[in-house]
Structures are given as C-alpha cells and as structure tokens.
Amino acid sequence: MEKLDETLTMLKELTDAKGIPGNEYEPREVMKKYIAPYADEIETDGLGSIIAKKAGDANGPKIMIAGHLDEVGFMITQIDKNGFLRFQTVGGWWSQVMLAQRVTIVTTKGDITGVIGSKPPHILSPEARKKPVEIKDMFIDIGASSREEALEWGVRPGDMAVPYFEFTVMNNEKHLLAKAWDNRIGCAIAIDVLKNLKDENHPNVVYGVATVQEEVGLRGAKTAGNKVQPDISIAVDVGIAGDTPGVSEKEAMGKMGDGPQIILYDASMVSHKGLRELVTKTADELGIPYQFDAIPGGGTDAGSIHLANEGAPSLAITIATRYIHTHAGILHRDDFENAVKLITEVIKRLDRKTVDKITFE
Numbered sequence: 001m002e003k004l005d006e007t008l009t010m011l012k013e014l015t016d017a018k019g020i021p022g023n024e025y026e027p028r029e030v031m032k033k034y035i036a037p038y039a040d041e042i043e044t045d046g047l048g049s050i051i052a053k054k055a056g057d058a059n060g061p062k063i064m065i066a067g068h069l070d071e072v073g074f075m076i077t078q079i080d081k082n083g084f085l086r087f088q089t090v091g092g093w094w095s096q097v098m099l100a101q102r103v104t105i106v107t108t109k110g111d112i113t114g115v116i117g118s119k120p121p122h123i124l125s126p127e128a129r130k131k132p133v134e135i136k137d138m139f140i141d142i143g144a145s146s147r148e149e150a151l152e153w154g155v156r157p158g159d160m161a162v163p164y165f166e167f168t169v170m171n172n173e174k175h176l177l178a179k180a181w182d183n184r185i186g187c188a189i190a191i192d193v194l195k196n197l198k199d200e201n202h203p204n205v206v207y208g209v210a211t212v213q214e215e216v217g218l219r220g221a222k223t224a225g226n227k228v229q230p231d232i233s234i235a236v237d238v239g240i241a242g243d244t245p246g247v248s249e250k251e252a253m254g255k256m257g258d259g260p261q262i263i264l265y266d267a268s269m270v271s272h273k274g275l276r277e278l279v280t281k282t283a284d285e286l287g288i289p290y291q292f293d294a295i296p297g298g299g300t301d302a303g304s305i306h307l308a309n310e311g312a313p314s315l316a317i318t319i320a321t322r323y324i325h326t327h328a329g330i331l332h333r334d335d336f337e338n339a340v341k342l343i344t345e346v347i348k349r350l351d352r353k354t355v356d357k358i359t360f361e
Contacts, residue, residue: 014188024048028210061231086140104164259283260338267297
C-alpha cells in the first residue's frame, strides 16, 4: 500500500478497528488517541461512549457532534459438535451480502479467522437454488474439527465476529474503500472538527462524542445525550449513495462527491428547521457543496439526542456511502473534508443569541 498521509492513517486505524455494538473497546481506544490532543477533558458515559469536551466560551451553549463507534457484525451463539459456529447478526444485515465472506472472531486468546458458509448449491434442488440462503441456515467455519478444539482455541458464545477488510485507497485516490465506514467516518469528522477548533475562540462549549450501540437502537446516543444535555446537536453518519446502476433518483438522491448530505427527515427524527437553515445558509455563504436527502427507513443518533433531557434542536449530516452494512463500503474524501469544514464553520456561528433564536422562533 502507498504511504498514507495523516488523515488517511487515522481513517485506516478507525476502520480497521473491530467493534460491534457492546464491544466497542478497539475503536474507542483509537478514537481516544486521536481526539485527546484537541480536548480539554474526556469522559465516558455508563455504556462506554466517549465524550471529548472543548470549551470556547464556558458560559456559551453546549454543542454536541456525535458519530457512533459500533459497526454491524455478528455474535457467536453456539459451537456445534463439529466445531462450526452459529451466530446472531448484530445490526442490520442482508443475507445476500454475507455468504463466503471472511470474518474475524475476537477471543480472549486472540483473533481467529473464519468464513461464513452454508450448504453448497451443488446438492440443492433447482428450486432451492433460486432462493436466497436464510441467515439462520448460515454458520462460521474456523477450521476446527470439534467443539472441544474450538473451545481450546478460545472461542466462546458471546464472542464477536467482525467483517474482515483492510482499508484501501482506490485508483481514484478520492475514493476510499473500507469496512465500518458506518460509522467510523462520523467519528473522524468529530475528531477533525475539534482539531479545526484547537486554536479558535468559539462562542460555545463543543462536545465531540463517539457513541456506542447505535446499530441496535441508538442506545449510546441516549445515555451520552442525557449526560451532555446539549443545546444543539448534530449527528454525523453515513447516508445512502444513489449513484450506482439500477438506483433511480426517486429511490436515493445522494451522489458521492457532491458534498455532505443534509437529512430532512428519517424514521427517527424530523430535522430542526431553524438549525437546518443555519447550516445551509453557512454552506451557501462559504461555497461549501451540500445535498439534501430523506431516509424514511433509517435513523441516526440525532433521533435519540434530540429527545435528551428537555430536547435539543438537532440535525443529521451524512456522507453518501456505497454498500453500507456490507464488508466494504466506498465514500469520497471530499465529502468528508467538506463536512468537517461546514460543521466547524457552523459551530463558530452558534453563540447564545443564535442558539436562542433557533430554539425559540
């Protein structure tokens, strides 16, 4: 692999880290390493979300920028007598992207390589071959010959299994390929926003937050939101890229490279009109590209944070990403950098008067 610059190195470390919901230790340590130099203090909530605080005006409003640490993956539930592992999906998976894919089982004795298998098509009836294999009929093969051998290697029910994929810069160097963009890219945005504000006298207190357990119901965002009690929150996550064959603009408007997506509506939240208008006005003034999208079938951490304490005006800003909830997604570096720039500039404008105007008008 070519030598990576500072940003790409951070993105590689974040995405290569293994962490499904409830098992976010690895990405949390990477997040802590990169955000600590720009924070006044770092706390965690009771579930393990990281809260990095940076005070500009200590009496100013509290602004929360949240990405989530967890990625979709699997939990081992059973080891059969022949050493094959049964598993539970953790987060949303589509069966057609799973078979024959490599996974890493994280055990107390170290990582073990496995592959997701099923009954071979050669012995299926013609009718059965036409149907997708159901997840309940899949298993993970780690090359063990018995339950005892798998146990000896350290495998236990409850261990996580994580998609295996190495961060890759594609031939178009702006296109970045990795697992876990959902949502290590949001974590990276939170890091770089605090980095941008390092020597800025911003009129508020900023919290760069990396939440846990988003993929199983926005759970860490609820606890972190209640701890921070923000006046304004922005969730940063991946969005749908509708620029691949067969997808119409009616189904998905987002295009990689056209700027961060301002989410108008999703299943977890109606975006706050006043905050949305401040964000788009700031982008227009500074010539930062952006695009709108609505995701009626999904949600972001903003869905929990906007209900924290007495409620907070909130917005989701996402990065158009291809092939989310699979082993490998693709996003555009410019979208990441423009999201960081836009959120940084919005934060500089969020003084008490502006936040009160957004909240009460």
